[in-house]
Structures are given as C-alpha cells and as structure tokens.
Amino acid sequence: SKSKLSYGERAKHHTHPVARRLFGIAESKKTNVVVSADLTTSKELLDIADKLGPYIAVLKTHIDILDDYQYSVVEALKDLAVKHNFLIFEDRKFVDIGNTVQKQYHGGALQISSWAHIVNCTMLPGEGIVQALTQTAEREDFPYKDERALLILATMTSKGSLATGEYTRLSVECARKYSQFVIGFVASRTLGEIETEAGPLENEDFVLFTTGVNMASKGDKLGQQYQTPKSAVETGADFIIAGRGIYAVPDPVETAKRYREEGWNAYLSRIGE
Numbered sequence: 282s283k284s285k286l287s288y289g290e291r292a293k294h295h296t297h298p299v300a301r302r303l304f305g306i307a308e309s310k311k312t313n314v315v316v317s318a319d320l321t322t323s324k325e326l327l328d329i330a331d332k333l334g335p336y337i338a339v340l341k342t343h344i345d346i347l348d349d350y351q352y353s354v355v356e357a358l359k360d361l362a363v364k365h366n367f368l369i370f371e372d373r374k375f376v377d378i379g380n381t382v383q384k385q386y387h388g389g390a391l392q393i394s395s396w397a398h399i400v401n402c403t404m405l406p407g408e409g410i411v412q413a414l415t416q417t418a419e420r421e422d423f424p425y426k427d428e429r430a431l432l433i434l435a436t437m438t439s440k441g442s443l444a445t446g447e448y449t450r451l452s453v454e455c456a457r458k459y460s461q462f463v464i465g466f467v468a469s470r471t472l473g474e475i476e477t478e479a480g481p482l483e484n485e486d487f488v489l490f491t492t493g494v495n496m497a498s499k500g501d502k503l504g505q506q507y508q509t510p511k512s513a514v515e516t517g518a519d520f521i522i523a524g525r526g527i528y529a530v531p532d533p534v535e536t537a538k539r540y541r542e543e544g545w546n547a548y549l550s551r552i553g554e
C-alpha cells in the first residue's frame with residue numbers, strides 16, 4: 282500500500298493527473314480535509330466555500346439539494362476553487378445503466394462534467410457503469426481530458442449497508458480495470474487485502490476518501506455512523522470527508538482548522554514523521 286508515502290511523493294508518481302493535483306494540493310495546503318457542503322441555498326454554499334476554502338483540499342457538493350439551483354452557482358464555485366486552490370467533488374453517486382449515467386454526467390440539467398473535477402458512482406449496476414463513465418471521459422470530443430476523475434463508492438457508512446462482500450470486491454476489480462479514470466474509493470476501510478482476478482492491490486496507488494467523520498458525535502438519528510478524523514486516517518483514509526461536524530456548528534472556520542490539524546497530525550504519524 283502507498284499509505285505510508287507522503288502526499289508529495291504520491292503527487293510526483295501517480296499516473297493520473299487529477300490524483301497528482303489532489304496530492305499536490307494536500308501537500309501545499311497541509312490539509313486532507315474534504316468539507317461536505319450539504320447546504321440547501323446557493324448563498325450558504327458559496328459562503329461556506331469561500332470561508333473554508335483555505336483549509337480544505339476538496340469541496341464536496343450535492344448540487345441537487347439546492348433549493349435555488351442555477352448554473353451561475355457552479356460558475357461561482359469554480360471561481361472559488363481557483364481562488365483557494367481546491368477541487369470540486371460532486372457526490373452524485375451515479376447508480377444506473379451505462380447509457381443513462383453517461384447522459385447524467387456529461388450534459389443534462391446539471392452539466393456535472395463541466396464543473397466537478399471528481400464524481401462518484403456505486404457498483405450496484407455492475408461493471409457497465411464504470412465502463413460507461415470512463416468511455417465518456419475518453420471521448421475525442423470530451424473537453425475536460427485529464428481534469429476529471431471518478432471514485433467508486435466501495436462501502437457505506439450507514440447502518441445495515443449492503444455495500445459489502447461481493448459489492449466491495451467488484452469495486453476494487455473495476456477500479457483496477459478502469460484506472461485511466463478511476464482514482465480511488467469512498468470507503469471506511471482499506472481495500473488492499475481484497476483479492477481480485479489479478480491478485481491483491483499492491484502497487485496501485487488508489488486514493489481513499491473516508492466519510493462519516495465527526496469529532497463531536499457518534500451518529501445521527503437516520504443511521505449515519507461516525508468516527509474521528511484521527512481514527513479515519515489511522516484506518517487508511519487519505520482524505521477525510523466531514524459535513525455537519527464542520528458546517529453545522531457555531532464557528533465552522535475554527536472547527537475546520539481543528540479537523541485539519543487532527544487529520545494532518547494523524548497523517549504525519551502514519552508516514553512516520
């Protein structure tokens with residue numbers, strides 16, 4: 282596994298340009314925090330993105346939960362991403378047949394491919410979903426070549442999740458097979474020991490995003506389950522995703538700084554510094 286290497290090393294050697302950028306941002310801003318900005322108005326979303334921008338590596342959106350969505354909000358987000366040097370991850374969790382997800386990703390009402398550096402998909406439909414999204418990103422006329430990447434949702438944080446066993450194994454299998462577009466996983470455990478047809482993951486450098494991170498709570502009333510930034514990074518997370526733990530407290534900026542510090546220190550211990 283590459284989890285003992287520094288972000289700087291991984292930025293140098295990764296085969297995917299988006300992963301290189303991501304690790305480069307983490308290294309230069311000294312942060313592995315991804316804020317899940319699950320706000321429901323454009324004003325609140327842009328406000329939190331601007332305030333927290335300096336302390337995060339990635340801003341994660343659920344653009345379809347905005348009450349007042351217009352394309353101008355993602356244009357403003359893109360500007361903030363440049364201003365503060367973060368990537369945008371639209372947590373769309375594509376979950377359909379190939380022909381449908383291609384249209385949902387590239388074009389459509391939300392034009393996701395035009396503004397989200399990173400998107401994710403589930404493995405429920407089987408290999409075809411990853412194949413289809415990869416194919417779209419590799420089209421001759423795809424305008425964002427080398428600037429877009431996919432994460433596979435390999436496990437879930439909610440109680441009773443069925444994203445286990447064969448589902449998780451297929452996630453690893455497809456990440457390997459489509460590594461020209463897939464840079465890693467959203468998962469709460471390392472996946473290195475999972476056997477695929479080509480053996481276990483050893484030399485591949487997949488990026489692990491772990492969600493369900495909160496310093497003040499163990500879960501919510503709807504089945505969400507939390508761990509701390511420290512335990513997530515100790516378990517192998519390269520990036521920690523936190524939503525309500527950061528944006529829904531009285532002082533999000535101070536709180537983001539605390540998550541950043543805990544996540545960064547856990548990373549430094551992991552790489553032995």
Ligand code: 6AU
Nearest residue numbers: 317436437438439467492493523524525526
């Ligand atoms: O920190 P929270 O609980 O306020 O928000 C967690 C965020 C939400 C979820 O949609 C998302 O993380 N999420 C995901 C992702 C990122 O794909 C997977 C999962 O298993 N659990 C989870 O909470 O925006």
